[in-house]
Amino acid sequence: MINTFSSNLKSYLYLFPLLFGIFIAADDQTVIVTILPELLMDMKIGINELDKASWTITGYLIGYTAVLPLMGNISDKIGWKSAYIISLLIFGLGSIFIVFSSFFTDIFPHYANYSYWFMVFSRFIQAIGGGALIPISIGAASKIVPKLSSPIVFGLIGASAEAGGVIGPLWGGIITHFVSWEWVFIINIPFIILTIVLILKYPKVERKKSKIDLFNGTIFALFIAASTLGFSRIGYQDNKMYLFFIISTLLMILMI
Incomplete structure (x- = not known):
């Protein structure tokens, strides 16, 4: 029994790099909540421009959800290791760009x-990389530790995403208490490097000769983006809300 427990524990720990990447991406989805006041002050966004301020959350949500339908096939095509590392690099690039945005005015005053x-x-951009990690991890987990039951694997992936979302605001509050808000995203970089190093230690991955359905995947991604934008405007009940819902309806019809 002890040997079985030890073997199962090692299998769960083997999933750690995948789960850690998901945790970081989910953390950055909600970390914006506590750093937003300081960020808006630096960006010179007034308190009366809340509609404009909401795009820091909406933009991430659109990228995070829109990429989901495409990544399953892409992961099979190029291998989950390559797909996961590329996604982490995109997430890291977005983090660097966010830090750079705080110096944008100084560099480009005009x-x-x-x-x-x-x-x-x-x-x-950051969200595209972060959102891709979940579907890649779901497919990769069964290949990494096939002895684990699917419900447990999916539960661990879901728990990692939820934990990141819950801890995000607390993490942002702690960071901005001691240093500036940019450090929330600077700290992502060493975590990303560590995760990539751990992912590279996995065995070589076989690639499938699968066809990527870019058309339907793109249509579905646009449908999710339009629907998200529509729901984000419900509180305003304006023409933009109706326009986004009309677009999402047309895209849904196109998928049928």
Whole structure:
């Protein structure tokens, strides 16, 4: 019994790099909540511009969800290790861009008005990398430790995402208590490097000769993005909300 427990524990620990990557990405989805006041002050966004401020969250949510339907096939095509590492690098690049956005005005004074939107764009890039990690991990987990039952694997992946989302605001509050908000994203870089090093230690992955359905995957991604934008406007009940819902409906019809 002790040997069985030890073997199962090693199998669970073998999943740690995958789960840690998911945790970091989910953490950055909610960490923005506590650093937002300081961030908006640096970006010179007024308290009366809450509609504009909400894009720091909406932009990440769109990127995080839109990439989900595409990554399963891509992961099979290029191998889950390559897909996971590329996703982490995209997530890291977005983190670097976010830090850079705080210096955007100093470097490009004539484009100072675009510094905030560059930060929103950076959040979107970051979210594309972060959102891709969950579908890649679901497919990879069964290949890494096939002896584990699927419910346990899915539970660990879901728990990692939920834990990151819960701890995010607390983590942001702790960081900004001691240093500036940029450090929330700077700290991502060593964590990403550590995760990539651990992922590289996994055995060589076989690639499948699968066809990537880019058309339907892209349509579905656009449907998710349009729906997310529509729901984000419900509180305003304006023409933009109706436009996004009309677009999402047309895209849904196109998928049928």
